[in-house]
Amino acid sequence: MDFSFTPEQNEFRRTVRDFAEKVIAPRAEEMDETEEFPEDIVRQMGGLGLFGLPFPEEYGGAGADFTTLCIAIEELARVDSSMAITLEAGVGLGAMPIFLFGSEDQKQKWLVPLARGEHLAGFGLTEPGAGSDAGGTQTKARVENGAWIIDGSKSFITNVGTPMSLFVTITAVTGKNGNTQEISNIIVPVGTPGFTVGKKYKKMGWHASDTRELAFDGVRVPEENLLGAKGEGFKNFLTILDGGRVAIGALAVGLAQGCLDQSIAYAKERKQFGRPIGEFQAVAFKLADIATNTELARLAVYRGAWMADRGMPFKKEASMAKLFASEIAVTAAREAVQIHGGYGFINEFPVSRFYRDSKVLEIGEGTSEVQRMLIARELLGF
Numbered sequence: 001m002d003f004s005f006t007p008e009q010n011e012f013r014r015t016v017r018d019f020a021e022k023v024i025a026p027r028a029e030e031m032d033e034t035e036e037f038p039e040d041i042v043r044q045m046g047g048l049g050l051f052g053l054p055f056p057e058e059y060g061g062a063g064a065d066f067t068t069l070c071i072a073i074e075e076l077a078r079v080d081s082s083m084a085i086t087l088e089a090g091v092g093l094g095a096m097p098i099f100l101f102g103s104e105d106q107k108q109k110w111l112v113p114l115a116r117g118e119h120l121a122g123f124g125l126t127e128p129g130a131g132s133d134a135g136g137t138q139t140k141a142r143v144e145n146g147a148w149i150i151d152g153s154k155s156f157i158t159n160v161g162t163p164m165s166l167f168v169t170i171t172a173v174t175g176k177n178g179n180t181q182e183i184s185n186i187i188v189p190v191g192t193p194g195f196t197v198g199k200k201y202k203k204m205g206w207h208a209s210d211t212r213e214l215a216f217d218g219v220r221v222p223e224e225n226l227l228g229a230k231g232e233g234f235k236n237f238l239t240i241l242d243g244g245r246v247a248i249g250a251l252a253v254g255l256a257q258g259c260l261d262q263s264i265a266y267a268k269e270r271k272q273f274g275r276p277i278g279e280f281q282a283v284a285f286k287l288a289d290i291a292t293n294t295e296l297a298r299l300a301v302y303r304g305a306w307m308a309d310r311g312m313p314f315k316k317e318a319s320m321a322k323l324f325a326s327e328i329a330v331t332a333a334r335e336a337v338q339i340h341g342g343y344g345f346i347n348e349f350p351v352s353r354f355y356r357d358s359k360v361l362e363i364g365e366g367t368s369e370v371q372r373m374l375i376a377r378e379l380l381g382f
């Protein structure tokens with residue numbers, strides 16, 4: 001058994017940490033307040049090669065692996081979750097479907113600009129009436145004169161309304177298979193007539209990440225924009241979510257680590273009753289608990305990433321990692337605010353933002369309830 005990262009991965013972690021601390025941290029509070037997507041920072045992340053990490057060089061990627069992507073997401077989230085989710089969704093949800101299911105032509109056309117960090121893309125699964133039950137898609141697509149005609153809508157979609165956004169890959173009902181809906185994936189470029197990218201949602205957290213509603217009204221795209229085989233769209237999107245869950249787990253680990261680092265510094269510096277508050281056992285034990293849970297979540301997340309990199313089945317492990325890491329992250333953020341006392345409730349202290357940013361980790365890419373259902377299904381075999 002070997003629990004160590006490679007020297008290259010350790011070096012890369014230092015590079016991303018340095019970038020996060022020098023470039024993102026000084027702007028994080030302002031980004032949270034203005035809720036503006038910081039295009040210049042995201043382009044710098046592209047310049048570091050972050051958006052191409054798990055893809056081969058022939059597609060504009062860095063030829064690294066999924067584990068290295070998780071390291072980058074973790075390090076960004078230690079400082080700012082909005083930039084971490086922009087990377088996670090950009091690679092895991094935007095680019096990965098093209099890499100895994102695209103034809104050679106589609107990879108050259110759509111994956112290369114994403115992997116180079118020049119553009120972003122979205123993953124359009126959730127709808128107003130189809131969330132946890134994502135197979136209940138109502139968006140429909142039919143072929144007419146060599147084109148797909150798409151009608152419907154999507155909710156809560158990340159990375160489609162930014163100045164860098166190029167396209168969204170959606171699920172749409174393209175027919176019937178007996179009693180079940182036939183669902184396919186279709187690439188819809190931003191700017192296609194009839195495709196409306198709605199206003200940004202006002203959110204509890206992840207303020208600088210772009211999340212919007214999308215509407216499709218008689219949208220016409222070429223038939224060759226079908227991604228993967230017709231009828232395989234739902235199955236393929238579920239495959240994407242396995243990797244996505246490990247990556248969200250990495251984001252949760254980073255947030256929890258950020259809470260720990262901020263809280264240790266504060267517990268050493270803040271004095272009450274003539275002593276640093278870290279000398280009170282009630283505070284010290286909170287730190288011990290956050291540290292222990294963060295380390296256990298990290299083990300689960302990188303085991304999932306390790307399995308993914310080796311092509312092993314990792315559905316159950318992905319759900320376990322996401323479930324555990326997201327729940328300990330929410331607890332870590334709550335306890336970090338408690339350790340900071342009243343200052344934890346004030347926006348200029350990062351733990352206040354971490355607290356608001358943490359909750360969605362138990363919701364996005366499958367709620368905690370859905371993760372428990374998936375784990376139980378794997379255990380029970382039905």
Ligand SMILES: Cc1cc2nc3c(=O)[nH]c(=O)nc-3n(C[C@H](O)[C@H](O)[C@H](O)COP(=O)(O)OP(=O)(O)OC[C@H]3O[C@@H](n4cnc5c(N)ncnc54)[C@H](O)[C@@H]3O)c2cc1C
Pocket residue numbers: 089093122123124125126130131132133155156157158159203206211360363364365366367368369370
């Ligand atoms: C900021 C943000 C970004 C997002 N980005 C994207 C994106 O890029 N692309 C995308 O496609 N989606 C995205 N989502 C959507 C996200 O994946 C969904 O919100 C999530 O899957 C839950 O769906 P829902 O919101 O419809 O909740 P619902 O499915 O309506 O669930 C409501 C509650 O009921 C529970 N529940 C539902 N069914 C069951 C059941 N069978 N048993 C037990 N409990 C159940 C849920 O766990 C939850 O507690 C994003 C969401 C947010 C908030």
